[in-house]
Amino acid sequence: MKEFVILAHNYVRPEVQRMADFVGDSLELVRKVKEVEVEYIVFAGVDFMAEMAVILNPDKKVIHPDPCSKCAMAARVKAQDILKAKGKYPDAEVVTYVNSSAEVKAVSDVTCTSANAVKIAKSMKSDRIIFAPDKNLAHYVAMQTDKEIIPVAENGCCPVHHALSAEDVARNLEKHPEGEVIVHPECTPEVIKLADFVGSTSALIRHIKETSAKTIIVGTEIGIISRMKRESPEKNIVPASKYLVCPDMKMITVEKLARAIEQKGPIVHVNEGVCEGARRALEKMIELSPPA
Numbered sequence: 138m139k140e141f142v143i144l145a146h147n148y149v150r151p152e153v154q155r156m157a158d159f160v161g162d163s164l165e166l167v168r169k170v171k172e173v174e175v176e177y178i179v180f181a182g183v184d185f186m187a188e189m190a191v192i193l194n195p196d197k198k199v200i201h202p203d204p205c206s207k208c209a210m211a212a213r214v215k216a217q218d219i220l221k222a223k224g225k226y227p228d229a230e231v232v233t234y235v236n237s238s239a240e241v242k243a244v245s246d247v248t249c250t251s252a253n254a255v256k257i258a259k260s261m262k263s264d265r266i267i268f269a270p271d272k273n274l275a276h277y278v279a280m281q282t283d284k285e286i287i288p289v290a291e292n293g294c295c296p297v298h299h300a301l302s303a304e305d306v307a308r309n310l311e312k313h314p315e316g317e318v319i320v321h322p323e324c325t326p327e328v329i330k331l332a333d334f335v336g337s338t339s340a341l342i343r344h345i346k347e348t349s350a351k352t353i354i355v356g357t358e359i360g361i362i363s364r365m366k367r368e369s370p371e372k373n374i375v376p377a378s379k380y381l382v383c384p385d386m387k388m389i390t391v392e393k394l395a396r397a398i399e400q401k402g403p404i405v406h407v408n409e410g411v412c413e414g415a416r417r418a419l420e421k422m423i424e425l426s427p428p429a
């Protein structure tokens with residue numbers, strides 16, 4: 138059995154991505170975590186991703202090279218907020234974006250990622266869905282389904298994607314009128330309205346390969362741009378804003394990764410009781426969203 142596997146999210150630094158055994162979006166990483174046969178999973182991403190690796194693969198030791206790297210959106214919703222919403226809407230089912238704490242997942246019916254949020258929402262029995270934490274993704278899901286989607290938190294959004302404005306996109310379109318606009322569903326409804334394609338990070342990478350457009354304006358975290366350029370060198374790939382930088386994803390550096398492997402830590406721990414509930418919600422997502 139291999140000793141280490143390095144899994145990395147599409148948003149971490151390009152040099153960290155190059156050190157990884159596998160790079161992907163949240164859904165791909167969730168699936169990968171379940172497959173790997175190693176002693177240590179080293180997770181290059183933010184806190185909730187490393188937590189998911191522990192929850193889904195409890196027999197493996199999971200290392201997070203910098204425990205201070207925390208998703209700002211995940212921190213905006215607490216389990217208490219979900220329980221309060223459930224009390225108010227007892228007939229609703231709870232769909233929680235994986236960008237959330239293990240405690241929040243544990244009180245949810247099912248999790249989703251940006252790649253499968255619409256599919257998961259459509260597959261729920263109830264016509265009413267409590268959705269957390271991302272209000273922008275909630276809005277996008279509501280546009281794609283006939284379910285009533287109830288966002289939980291007024292400030293529930295990714296500060297990075299939320300900062301991209303319709304004016305930023307319009308400015309890019311002025312410079313590149315022939316450009317195609319592709320964005321992540323964590324962007325605001327105003328930005329999504331201007332987009333030709335909306336998808337998870339991996340869907341955006343695939344779309345660039347498939348589209349006939351030569352110039353593509355990309356509205357997501359810029360860590361993904363180098364991979365897009367590497368995999369589609371013939372395309373002119375333009376970041377929609379140079380400010381789309383997630384500081385927490387960038388906290389994982391090559392040096393921290395090397396030190397984590399050398400020291401075999403820090404190891405991530407998740408409370409056993411919480412783990413069980415969160416695993417149920419994650420496993421339900423995997424069951425409802427098999428690979429295509």
Ligand code: SF4
Pocket residue numbers: 148183207208209210211236295296297298358383384385386
């Ligand atoms: S880009 Fe946004 S959603 Fe992703 S980890 Fe950073 S703060 Fe969280």
